[in-house]
Amino acid sequence: MENIIEVSGLAKLFANQSALKDVSFQVKKGETFGFLGPSGSGKTTTIKILTAQLAQTDGTALVFGVPASKLKEAGYRKKIGVLTDNSGLYARLTVHDNLKLYCDLYDVPHTRIDEVLDMVNLKDAKKKAISKLSKGMLQRITLARAFLHKPELLFLDEPTSALDPVNSKHIYKGLESLKEQGTTIFLTTHDMNEAEILCDRVAFLNDGVIQLLDTPKALRQKFADHTLTVELADGSKEIIDRGPEGAEAMYNYMKESKVVSIYSNEPTLGDIFVEVTGRKLS
Amino acid sequence: MTFSIKRSIAILQKDYKDVSKNLFVGSSIFMPLVLAALYGRLGVESINEFYMIFNMTFCLVAAYVQCSLIAEEKEKNTLRGLMLSPASTVEILAGKSLLSFIATVLVIAFAAFLIEYKPENILVISIALILSTVFYIGLGTVLGLVTKSVMEASVVILPFMAIFSFGSFLTVFAEKYPILKVAEYMPNSQLIILASEVQIGASLADIWFNLLVILAWVAVIYILVVIVYRKRMMD
Numbered sequence A: 001m002e003n004i005i006e007v008s009g010l011a012k013l014f015a016n017q018s019a020l021k022d023v024s025f026q027v028k029k030g031e032t033f034g035f036l037g038p039s040g041s042g043k044t045t046t047i048k049i050l051t052a053q054l055a056q057t058d059g060t061a062l063v064f065g066v067p068a069s070k071l072k073e074a075g076y077r078k079k080i081g082v083l084t085d086n087s088g089l090y091a092r093l094t095v096h097d098n099l100k101l102y103c104d105l106y107d108v109p110h111t112r113i114d115e116v117l118d119m120v121n122l123k124d125a126k127k128k129a130i131s132k133l134s135k136g137m138l139q140r141i142t143l144a145r146a147f148l149h150k151p152e153l154l155f156l157d158e159p160t161s162a163l164d165p166v167n168s169k170h171i172y173k174g175l176e177s178l179k180e181q182g183t184t185i186f187l188t189t190h191d192m193n194e195a196e197i198l199c200d201r202v203a204f205l206n207d208g209v210i211q212l213l214d215t216p217k218a219l220r221q222k223f224a225d226h227t228l229t230v231e232l233a234d235g236s237k238e239i240i241d242r243g244p245e246g247a248e249a250m251y252n253y254m255k256e257s258k259v260v261s262i263y264s265n266e267p268t269l270g271d272i273f274v275e276v277t278g279r280k281l282s
Numbered sequence B: 001m002t003f004s005i006k007r008s009i010a011i012l013q014k015d016y017k018d019v020s021k022n023l024f025v026g027s028s029i030f031m032p033l034v035l036a037a038l039y040g041r042l043g044v045e046s047i048n049e050f051y052m053i054f055n056m057t058f059c060l061v062a063a064y065v066q067c068s069l070i071a072e073e074k075e076k077n078t079l080r081g082l083m084l085s086p087a088s089t090v091e092i093l094a095g096k097s098l099l100s101f102i103a104t105v106l107v108i109a110f111a112a113f114l115i116e117y118k119p120e121n122i123l124v125i126s127i128a129l130i131l132s133t134v135f136y137i138g139l140g141t142v143l144g145l146v147t148k149s150v151m152e153a154s155v156v157i158l159p160f161m162a163i164f165s166f167g168s169f170l171t172v173f174a175e176k177y178p179i180l181k182v183a184e185y186m187p188n189s190q191l192i193i194l195a196s197e198v199q200i201g202a203s204l205a206d207i208w209f210n211l212l213v214i215l216a217w218v219a220v221i222y223i224l225v226v227i228v229y230r231k232r233m234m235d
């Protein structure tokens, strides 16, 4: 499968502090790639390098096969959508006027405005001034603006950090449909549940390097301790091995009709994150 | 890189809507008109006084509006979105310059009507006024590129207002202090000299030198725009 992003040996030095030391990864066409890491680990910095907003100190970053720094041409800009943390919307203008400007800049018909507002569940806010919107609404408008032009590659830097669960779900549905249309998504998030729902593969960035990179399922299996927890009728919980040693214990519990429920002790992405980075999520 | 007039127009439309909702910047467009209305009622008739209003328009509309349009994009973080879009910096600046240009021309025309200024040679005066507008938009662009917020822009513009709106009065003292002769070569002074000559019957052949001086200022300011742009946009 074709690689949309190819990063190798990427390093970034700010003044005297290194944000990225040696980062390498590839993002395949059509996949949703989760870029996870503690606060300050360099996720936003990586997105900035990949979107030609920042130059790297060392290493190569190819997007669509060309160095990221060369992406300033209109033709490439039309293939890329970016959502960053600070909204960048015109406060005095309405939602509609903000999106209309971007329709014109990207050569997109104005009818697209209603479509994207529907995707972020904000059709009613069309005539409202940006300055009158809540934080979560702003984030959704910024998101709508990011995929207004149906980009082939979408960078999302914490797209749901200000959203309630209902609206997050709505956004997930929207992102799923973009994915079905073949959009490649590069996503950073602090929400491990979100990463699990959306991402085909995730990378854990820590101390300037990628410490893990795989599908969420493979990571869970890799970090699983191969035990089951059995909740018994008397309210106690027993941890038993999934192997042959556990079989007899389980057989006995079941024979005596003592089993209330069984859980698999697979770690969540959050557990793996804490284990790998040795730090709490912020 | 190709230049898209469509994208420039889109930015112009956006800025027009934005400025019309911005009391602070929007009101500076009307200030010269208020003064012009006042002058009109007082029956002011000298070229010096007419051109004080015009030079004020250049500073408040051409330079200041241009400067604050650029500064605000940086202050509110909206420039980033534009830079990530297909719009190039040249297209963005062109859109803003077009708005400042149209606003300046309209205000000058309306102010001239209010003060009942009737130039003897409308063609020459039009050329001189348009050249001046282009110069002040360049000045506003330079200041907009170096300032980071509308507040900062409003402060930075003040000394330029003092020099370019009222600086022409310095030439009055030039007899006594020869150093002030330099003020005669300022674009605002040149414009007044040119307009005074035209009013007493001068033709293009008589005032070509003044036009050339203003043109030289235009060249200098746009070279400065390019230099500052290259330095500032490297972030």
Ligand SMILES: Nc1ncnc2c1ncn2[C@@H]1O[C@H](COP(=O)(O)OP(=O)(O)OP(=O)(O)O)[C@@H](O)[C@H]1O
Pocket: A014, A015, A019, A037, A038, A039, A040, A041, A042, A043, A044, A045, A046
């Ligand atoms: N312009 C800058 N100048 C100096 N240092 C910077 C700059 N931008 C980022 N940094 C530093 O680089 C490091 C990585 O920052 P970055 O914003 O990429 O982190 P992040 O992973 O996106 O964090 P978060 O999850 O909080 O958004 C931080 O230590 C930050 O202080």
Ligand SMILES: [Mg+2]
Pocket: A043, A044, A045, A157
């Ligand atoms: Mg970040």
